[in-house]
Every structure is written in structure tokens, then in C-alpha cells.
Amino acid sequence: MQLLRLLPSALFGAALLCAVVFLKTVLRARRSVKPVVAFFHPYTNDGGGGERVLWCAARAVQEMAPALDIVVYTGDSATPESLAARALDRFGVRLVKAPLVVKLDKRKWVESKTYPRFTIIGQSLGSMVLAWEALSKVTPLIFLDTSGYAFTYVFARAAGSLVVCYTHYPTISTDMLNRVRDRTALYNNDIRISRSFLLSMAKVWYYRALAQLYGLAGRCAHLAMVNSSWTRAHINAIWRIPNRTVLVYPPCDTLTLQALPLERLPQKQYIISVAQFRPEKAHDLQLEAFALALEQLSLQNMEARLKLVGSCRNQEDENRVDSLKQRCQDLGLEQNVDFCLNVHYSELVKLLGGAIAGLHTMTDEHFGIVVVEYMAAGAVPIAHNSAGPKLDIVVNEGGHRTGFLASSVSEFADAMCHVVTLPANERMEIAQAARVRAALFSESEFDSAFKKAMNPLIEQAFRFACNAESR
Known part of the structure; x- marks a missing residue:
């Protein structure tokens, strides 16, 4: 029984390893790392706290490293000027300069409507397709995910980028597992499943396997910033990289x-x-x-x-x-x-x-x-x-x-x-x-904590850029 529980994770882990080796060879052969910091944020029009983090983080990086360009991977039809204007109009964040834009055409792969069933694993694997597109267009020195697509970290790390994430919400948490196990109906646990013992047990098994994969992907991050004590507890439990996990409260106006x-x-x-x-x-x-x-x-x-x-x-x-x-x-x-x-x-x-x-x-x-x-x-x-x-x-x-x-x-x-x-x-x-x-x-508290966490990686990126120029 224990072997059966581990089999899907082991098989997918092996596939993931093969993909990493393949990508490391192909991407590094085809693309050179660019001296940019790229933000992976497919929805730059969501209007929520996640978008505020995006713009405050982008401004902080611009202030820390003015020599590095900022790139935003987005599935929206946007221009550098429209994104800078949006940051100011919607959130009061004035960027040092407008970011570069890399348009993502495959965003449908992370849309929930694409996966009526097994939505979480579908979106997670779909994000890898989107990451492939993004990294094929621009491979950055620092890949910074502000949307919670942890499975993209595998590709970004394989491509040679330093991987940073700001995690608002764990894709899988022990609370979610407990809720399904206790057969509690909620927006992410259909009442039909909660009323069935067999369906609930199958979903628990599915979540456990997914949690293992989520942990493998999360451990590809060089730095994981989390937004709350609750998120940190769940990320530490699943990713198990506490020495690379930092609590940075999100910016509030x-x-x-x-x-x-x-x-x-x-x-x-x-x-x-x-x-x-x-x-x-x-x-x-x-x-x-x-x-x-x-x-x-x-x-x-x-x-x-x-x-x-x-x-x-x-x-x-x-x-x-x-x-x-x-x-x-x-x-x-x-x-x-x-x-x-x-x-x-x-x-x-x-x-x-x-x-x-x-x-x-x-x-x-x-x-x-x-x-x-x-x-x-x-x-x-x-x-x-x-x-x-x-x-x-x-x-x-x-x-x-x-x-x-x-x-x-x-x-x-x-x-x-x-x-x-x-x-x-x-x-x-x-x-x-x-x-x-x-x-x-406050925004100033976020700015200070974010820069403190990012400083070692920014310094590492500068050394890489200087070495590349000398060659």
C-alpha cells in the first residue's frame, strides 16, 4: 500500500528529472542568460494584492539594481507604458522606469476553465508550458514568480536563472488535506465529494501525491518569500527549505x-x-x-x-x-x-x-x-x-x-x-x-524586508553579469 502511494510521485519525479536534464541541455544551448530580472505574473490585470506586490517588488529591484532591466511576463495585451500607468493609477506605485514586456500567448494552459477536473495538477503542469514559452523568449538572471506557479521553478532553474518567489498562498496545504479527509464541503471541495467516503479518500490520495510534487518543485527556489505566518508554516512543511524561506509581509498602502x-x-x-x-x-x-x-x-x-x-x-x-x-x-x-x-x-x-x-x-x-x-x-x-x-x-x-x-x-x-x-x-x-x-x-516595511532578502541574490547576479562582460 505504501509503495502504491509513492508510485505516482516516483514516476512523475523521474519524468521531472529527465525534463530538467533535457531543458538544461537545450535551453543553455539555445539561449544565453540576459542581464534582466523577470517577473512571472501572467495576469497583470487582476487588481488584487498580488498585483500590488508585483509593482512594489519591481520598484524595489529598480532601486536596488538600476543597471538591470525589469521584464514582466504577462498574458495580457500590455505595453511598458500601460503597465507603468496601471501601477500608478491602481496602486499608487510609481516605477523608476517602465518595465519591458514579454507577451505570453499560451496563458490558456493555466486557466481553470481548461481543466474542469483535476484543476490543480492541470494548472500546475500548464504553468510549465507557460514557463517554457517565457524562458524561450527571455532567459533572465533572476526569475521572480509573484503568482504562485511553483512548477515553473523547475524550468527556470534548469535554464540557469536564479529562482525567487513571493508565495501568497500554497497550492497545497495541510489544511486542504485535513478538510478533504474530514469531508468538509467548501469552494475547493465539492459537496458531492465531501459526502462520499470513497471519493474523499481518492482526493486525499491525490492531494498527498500532489503535495510531494509541489515540494519537489518548491525546493528549486533559491529564495522563497512568504506573506504570512500561516503561509510560512505550510511552505516549511511541504517545501522543507526553512533556511531559504523568509517572511516578508505584503505591501499595504x-x-x-x-x-x-x-x-x-x-x-x-x-x-x-x-x-x-x-x-x-x-x-x-x-x-x-x-x-x-x-x-x-x-x-x-x-x-x-x-x-x-x-x-x-x-x-x-x-x-x-x-x-x-x-x-x-x-x-x-x-x-x-x-x-x-x-x-x-x-x-x-x-x-x-x-x-x-x-x-x-x-x-x-x-x-x-x-x-x-x-x-x-x-x-x-x-x-x-x-x-x-x-x-x-x-x-x-x-x-x-x-x-x-x-x-x-x-x-x-x-x-x-x-x-x-x-x-x-x-x-x-x-x-x-x-x-x-x-x-x-506598510509599503516601506515591505520595501525594507524585500530588499534585505533580495540583496545576496542581486549581488550574485551582478557578479555573473560582470563575469559575462569580461568574457
């Missing part, structure tokens, strides 16, 4: 948001939810909890308003928004919920500045940049009681509460009611403590 006043106009108070319209963000739970909160508030002759703010990346996201609007009608919420789609950064700041509370309902959110943004802006966070928000963010600061944690519909509803009915001075005490806590996750 606390400076701009901390300039906002803590006071809120009583007649215009509302709760805000900032999240991409994806299944794991649990917008349905938010609407159900908000409907329950309105029922409770009506008993006190009080009302509340919810603003759902987020970006739509594609038609699938737009369909999801339409479904949520229909859900609002079913729950009788259409007069109390606003949808604010694809807003510019300046508008987002204005919306955060008027909110009394910020809602975040994703289970096992790796970090939760938006929770920090709520805190910096003076909106009391109401976040899911798991992972990053629980371990790193919504914790007491100087003995004072910084927000609320919840897990169920009723808990989120109770928390919303509590914040709405809080006296202004008590709410501001919580908001002030939260703002102090949020300063630990």
Missing part, C-alpha cells in the same frame, strides 16, 4: 489611508467589502450575514448599507456579479447593497474613508491585505477567524481590540450589528488601535 480621518458622518455610515469577485471570497456569505444583520438592526429602528467593491477580470467574474445581484433581490437587499466595480485607486480610498467597518469572509485567507487597508483607513475590520487575519493582523495592539473575527453567518451578522450600534467614541478607540497595528504592514 497604509500611508495614504492613515491620513484619512477616523471620524465618520453618522448619516452616511456604511459597511464596505473589498474583494475580487471570486468564489473563495464568499460574497454569498456576506449577503446572507448582512440580511440577518438588517433584521436585527430593524428591531432597534436602525439601518445599514453594504458596498461591495471589487474588480472583474473576465466574463466569469461578471457572471458572478450578476448572480450576486440576483441574490440581493432574493434576500430583499437591493435597496441596501451597492456594487462598485473596477474603481480607480482614488475612488477606493474615498470609499474606505467613509466606511465604519470592513467585511472579509474568505476562509484561510493567506494574509489579507484588504483587512490591513480597512484598519489603516479607520474602518473596523470584521474578518474570518482563520489564517492571516487571525494569526498576524486582527490581534490586540497594546492590550486594545483591533477588530472582530467570525466564522459563521450568525457570527458575522452579530459583529456587523455590534459595530453599527457602537457609540462613536468606542468605535474610534478600536479604529485607533487598528491603525497602529496596520503600520506594521
